[in-house]
Amino acid sequence: MRRRITLKQIAKELDVSISTVSKAIRGSKEISLDTRQKVQAFAKLYNYKPNNIAISLKNRNTKNIGVIIPEIVHHFFTTVIRGIEQVANSKGYNVIVCLSNESFDKEVINMEMLANGSIDGFIMSVSKETQKKKDFHHLREVVNQGMPLVMFDRVSDEIFCDKVIVDDARGAYQAVEHLIKTGCKKIALVTTVDYVSVGKLRTLGYKNALSENGIAIDEDLIIKIEDIENCDKEIEKLFDQSQFDGVFAVNELFALTAMKIARRRGFEIPDDISFVGFTDGILSKHASPTLTTLAQHGIEMGEIAAKMVIEKIEEEEEEDSFRTEIIRTSLIERDSTKKI
Amino acid sequence: MRRRITLKQIAKELDVSISTVSKAIRGSKEISLDTRQKVQAFAKLYNYKPNNIAISLKNRNTKNIGVIIPEIVHHFFTTVIRGIEQVANSKGYNVIVCLSNESFDKEVINMEMLANGSIDGFIMSVSKETQKKKDFHHLREVVNQGMPLVMFDRVSDEIFCDKVIVDDARGAYQAVEHLIKTGCKKIALVTTVDYVSVGKLRTLGYKNALSENGIAIDEDLIIKIEDIENCDKEIEKLFDQSQFDGVFAVNELFALTAMKIARRRGFEIPDDISFVGFTDGILSKHASPTLTTLAQHGIEMGEIAAKMVIEKIEEEEEEDSFRTEIIRTSLIERDSTKKI
DNA sequence: GAAACAAATGAAAACGTTTTCGTGTTAATA
DNA sequence: TATTAACACGAAAACGTTTTCATTTGTTTC
Numbered sequence: 001m002r003r004r005i006t007l008k009q010i011a012k013e014l015d016v017s018i019s020t021v022s023k024a025i026r027g028s029k030e031i032s033l034d035t036r037q038k039v040q041a042f043a044k045l046y047n048y049k050p051n052n053i054a055i056s057l058k059n060r061n062t063k064n065i066g067v068i069i070p071e072i073v074h075h076f077f078t079t080v081i082r083g084i085e086q087v088a089n090s091k092g093y094n095v096i097v098c099l100s101n102e103s104f105d106k107e108v109i110n111m112e113m114l115a116n117g118s119i120d121g122f123i124m125s126v127s128k129e130t131q132k133k134k135d136f137h138h139l140r141e142v143v144n145q146g147m148p149l150v151m152f153d154r155v156s157d158e159i160f161c162d163k164v165i166v167d168d169a170r171g172a173y174q175a176v177e178h179l180i181k182t183g184c185k186k187i188a189l190v191t192t193v194d195y196v197s198v199g200k201l202r203t204l205g206y207k208n209a210l211s212e213n214g215i216a217i218d219e220d221l222i223i224k225i226e227d228i229e230n231c232d233k234e235i236e237k238l239f240d241q242s243q244f245d246g247v248f249a250v251n252e253l254f255a256l257t258a259m260k261i262a263r264r265r266g267f268e269i270p271d272d273i274s275f276v277g278f279t280d281g282i283l284s285k286h287a288s289p290t291l292t293t294l295a296q297h298g299i300e301m302g303e304i305a306a307k308m309v310i311e312k313i314e315e316e317e318e319e320d321s322f323r324t325e326i327i328r329t330s331l332i333e334r335d336s337t338k339k340i
Numbered sequence: 341m342r343r344r345i346t347l348k349q350i351a352k353e354l355d356v357s358i359s360t361v362s363k364a365i366r367g368s369k370e371i372s373l374d375t376r377q378k379v380q381a382f383a384k385l386y387n388y389k390p391n392n393i394a395i396s397l398k399n400r401n402t403k404n405i406g407v408i409i410p411e412i413v414h415h416f417f418t419t420v421i422r423g424i425e426q427v428a429n430s431k432g433y434n435v436i437v438c439l440s441n442e443s444f445d446k447e448v449i450n451m452e453m454l455a456n457g458s459i460d461g462f463i464m465s466v467s468k469e470t471q472k473k474k475d476f477h478h479l480r481e482v483v484n485q486g487m488p489l490v491m492f493d494r495v496s497d498e499i500f501c502d503k504v505i506v507d508d509a510r511g512a513y514q515a516v517e518h519l520i521k522t523g524c525k526k527i528a529l530v531t532t533v534d535y536v537s538v539g540k541l542r543t544l545g546y547k548n549a550l551s552e553n554g555i556a557i558d559e560d561l562i563i564k565i566e567d568i569e570n571c572d573k574e575i576e577k578l579f580d581q582s583q584f585d586g587v588f589a590v591n592e593l594f595a596l597t598a599m600k601i602a603r604r605r606g607f608e609i610p611d612d613i614s615f616v617g618f619t620d621g622i623l624s625k626h627a628s629p630t631l632t633t634l635a636q637h638g639i640e641m642g643e644i645a646a647k648m649v650i651e652k653i654e655e656e657e658e659e660d661s662f663r664t665e666i667i668r669t670s671l672i673e674r675d676s677t678k679k680i
Numbered sequence: 681g682a683a684a685c686a687a688a689t690g691a692a693a694a695c696g697t698t699t700t701c702g703t704g705t706t707a708a709t710a
Numbered sequence: 711t712a713t714t715a716a717c718a719c720g721a722a723a724a725c726g727t728t729t730t731c732a733t734t735t736g737t738t739t740c
Contacts, residue, residue: 001487001658003486004457018690019689051726052458054727057394057725058694058695072418072421095437097437098434117391282623286623286627287628288603288627318342347698357719393696397695397726398697398698398724398725399725
């Protein structure tokens, strides 16, 4: 690769010292107007741009933020990245994205790769496998090393760092309450297995909403899905076994699949059965009927996470106080639920 | 930030030279077994990891690949990133993602930011604005600088570099031909304005398919949409003005919107009107009826792009030969078209 | 004409590696 | 005993910056 011109080369060419060139380019008054102009003209001609790597080494910072997410083909995570990018870029930072693909090992490898000087701070959401194993040593390590870390969405209590989370329990509560208010009496829950922190919290919110509205919790109305790819089979079973007039699903896909099955079985939506989902992605908006859902405000999460991490990166002395920012969900009413 | 331990510190602590430490850690036979073990133990204890930035400066490479895309909340681009990530990671590279948000200026800024030593090569898809302006000086600059560049999907003939593209014209041809084969006589086209290269090519494919099947091109059946957000208004107009029994739309959203409007107007799908879209995203699979569409194989594109760029990065002497890899689309038959 | 000063420039260190090329010590050989 | 070879280690340069602290030159002042 042809290389960009360096200070050294310019210095040699113009027969001055490297320091003079450096100062001249940055317009230092220390250098005479004459040489300043000469150097600047030359630099411009040869399209000189300082080498970021050298500057990083000197300044001991990289102006990079590392982001590790479990999956990129996932609307929620991409919205978060968008938010991160926006803020990061406006403050002169680049974003290095790594995917764990929900694998613990890949998460660890990626973190180590980035932690060795490539970035100034981390923003991450841990993989399912990590949540299942409950092994967070890699996070603890970067924190101990003094590297700023912000966890979002899928977080852990074991790690002391800044966090941005969705108020999952409250969101679920909100959703179920909406179903109750619009007349549902028997509300089913389609959720994930418990080790997925958000699934667990949303299940909690569901139960709270029922209890507080004087509705008994019927475990037969709850299904916990492990294999997302084949969720339809599980949901079919739910329809076989029980009757209900409302469904709360912890993500878009479960909600859509349930709606599809309901319609195939001849139920009218929302008259016979109402549906609410979590996560306001593209599916909800374009489903038929359109799906009432909880917006998670991913962009906002990303923005806040980026602000937090940059704040920590740039703060003078290291403080050991950590914040947890909670993003409220908002209910987007569409056509899968009855109007009040 | 507490910093990681360096060779220098270890050297001082163990009272040997930096070079000895470096060699010992890397297990060089040049160093006695005794010191080797001593140093390695110490390094392990203090969790020594070489600083990537220093190594980058020394080696004059970063093991980073820069990716610039117009938009991340877009299924196709995320699949491409996934493919890039996969290959890049397996070869020891990180991926730095920057978004242009379809803005020319941001694209230029991002490129310059990354070109100053942060990355070893570029993979990119240009913004709409760039395509409209036809200003590719920033691309030309990095190419002239000798930095490997791979363009994908939205490419330009003006730039000499490796490219990975979808065979848009052929794909569109394939789609329209399928409509014809399943009995459609009057086929409408919902496309984008012409400066979007892929829109233009897909339009071409549509026209070719009609011509070659002896069907006259009726310009009234073609609408070119500029404002994607409000595509429904434009599509409504199409339904008002003309009659047709098939629709080919250049993306998922246009196809779904058209289907929605058709159903609202009482048409049966696919009996009265058939629909085919381009891009096999999540929407197509979950639409009702499910949408027949052209898979673009984004992951494969990403993989190929990554391979190409890494090949160029790692090749000994610079060659001036460039390849253009063409990815064939494949038709995914679903329920929005009739069976043959 | 010497002393003091300002202006312009340069040398060198530092950031953290890797690598080449000594150099000094010890052991083996003639 | 003198020569060589093997071994263990260290000094220094290089990557490209920035910055601090000289040093040189010319100018002013007494």
